[in-house]
Amino acid sequence: MGPRTVEKHVHKDEAWERVRRYLAQKGLRSTGQRDLIIETFLAASGHINAEELTRAVKRRNRGVGAATVYRTLRLLSDCGVAVARTFGDGEKRYEVEDHDGHHDHLICESCGTIVEFEDDEIEALQDAVAKRYGFRLSRHKHELYGLCRKCIS
Amino acid sequence: MGPRTVEKHVHKDEAWERVRRYLAQKGLRSTGQRDLIIETFLAASGHINAEELTRAVKRRNRGVGAATVYRTLRLLSDCGVAVARTFGDGEKRYEVEDHDGHHDHLICESCGTIVEFEDDEIEALQDAVAKRYGFRLSRHKHELYGLCRKCIS
DNA sequence: GAACGCGCTGAGAACGATTCTCAACAGCCA
DNA sequence: TGGCTGTTGAGAATCGTTCTCAGCGCGTTC
Structure with a gap:
């Protein structure tokens, strides 16, 4: 810590x-x-x-x-x-706002907990998708919704 | 078409x-x-x-x-x-709502065009991220913002 | 096919979140 | 210390959405 x-x-x-x-x-x-x-x-x-x-x-x-x-x-x-x-x-x-290093979110639909995550592989794939469609990206938003460990049990 | x-x-x-x-x-x-x-x-x-x-x-x-x-x-x-x-x-x-096959969005910040995309690799990585944090996913939202081909020129 | 019960409708009121307005106030420079 | 101008709190105004209510109309029953 x-x-x-x-x-x-x-x-x-x-x-x-x-x-x-x-x-x-x-x-x-x-x-x-x-x-x-x-x-x-x-x-x-x-x-x-x-x-x-x-x-x-x-x-x-x-x-x-x-x-x-x-x-x-x-x-x-x-x-x-x-x-x-x-x-x-x-x-x-x-x-x-995080100026060096972007992060996205995992959100628990039951207790509302929000966890931040980073994944370079996903970021790379995003760039590939953008290229495929002729877009020049400036930012993105990626949110995964579900249940956190605590709320599953 | x-x-x-x-x-x-x-x-x-x-x-x-x-x-x-x-x-x-x-x-x-x-x-x-x-x-x-x-x-x-x-x-x-x-x-x-x-x-x-x-x-x-x-x-x-x-x-x-x-x-x-x-x-x-x-x-x-x-x-x-x-x-x-x-x-x-x-x-x-x-x-x-698309019941067979999920899609996400590319959004042009200049003209507002919204393009839908699908990417199985990204979906797979999402599942991996969720697993890493002990989440059970139910849905997600993935939006890429930037400029579309037309608006770049 | 007339009657009836209950869901549906439009208008406008109500609502919650956010922004605006305005008169009083407070930094900051001379 | 003034004075210019940005800032503040309170409440009004605004925006998108939902609610309320009296009247309307769908569909079932006979």
């Missing part, structure tokens, strides 16, 4: 760096609410939705409004720190 | 058969609006959203209400004739 933790810290710093650059470039400001929301988002285990994030933020500062959370989430999407994904049932969730 | 056309007719008949059985089993009725909406949905090229379908239906019968279109779309999902999918930007679209 050691290296994993270090990695996460690196990602966090990268994320803040991105935010900082974006704000500066656009002439936007850094504020208490903004920082709190971003901090909370980055600390969350990923795959959080707007309502959950709002609740988490309010737990630390009751005064923050939902609108500000939505605004910040959009800001994070715009600067490439967060990505929105809509999973199976139409639930929109945000996760920290 | 010959065989392709025949295939589509077979799928249409299968779809109607499914609807018929479902209505009978649930003690539901067949009505003019219902038939018109289903007919229009099956005739559409797939990947249609509720609003587009409503417009198409109203073109043939102005009186049909949006609520009825939504109700019928739900009915079609319930009986396994249609499946709802949410593509990249959060747009919810419906397509005719």
Whole structure:
């Protein structure tokens, strides 16, 4: 778990760096609410939705409004720190964008657990499919739904 | 294009058969609006959203209400004739469910074209991934986003 | 083929998630 | 310290979808 933790810290710093650059470039400001929301988002285990994030933020500062959370989430999407994904049932969730190394998801339809995976062979085959149809790929989404180990038994 | 056309007719008949059985089993009725909406949905090229379908239906019968279109779309999902999918930007679209053979999508981010593809090797690798994480899969979603041949030039 | 029961329908209200509006507020530069 | 401009919270507005309800029409019964 050691290296994993270090990695996460690196990602966090990268994320803040991105935010900082974006704000500066656009002439936007850094504020208490903004920082709190971003901090909370980055600390969350990923795959959080707007309502959950709002609740988490309010737990630390009751005064923050939902609108500000939505605004910040959009800001994070715009600067490439967060990505929105809509999973199976139409639930929109945000996760920290992974800039080096793409991952996809295994989703348990019973308990809602979301596991991330990476598979280079699949990625290679995707490129082959794209080539076959004359597409130039920019991104993809690959989600496997089913039951996790715990829910099978 | 010959065989392709025949295939589509077979799928249409299968779809109607499914609807018929479902209505009978649930003690539901067949009505003019219902038939018109289903007919229009099956005739559409797939990947249609509720609003587009409503417009198409109203073109043939102005009186049909949006609520009825939504109700019928739900009915079609319930009986396994249609499946709802949410593509990249959060747009919810419906397509005719393919009962023998699964397909995935290539989506052009510029013109919106959606191409279907099948790849057995990828499917096999998916199963391997699931096994690795102790999941039992029931379904999956695989979408490749980029530019189609036309939009590259 | 008339009558009846119950499912179906359209219109508009209601809903949940998200975005917008606006007046008050707060960074940041001079 | 002002003052310019970006930011904020609250609530209104919007969007897509579902619900409600009174009236309509399918299909069965006699």
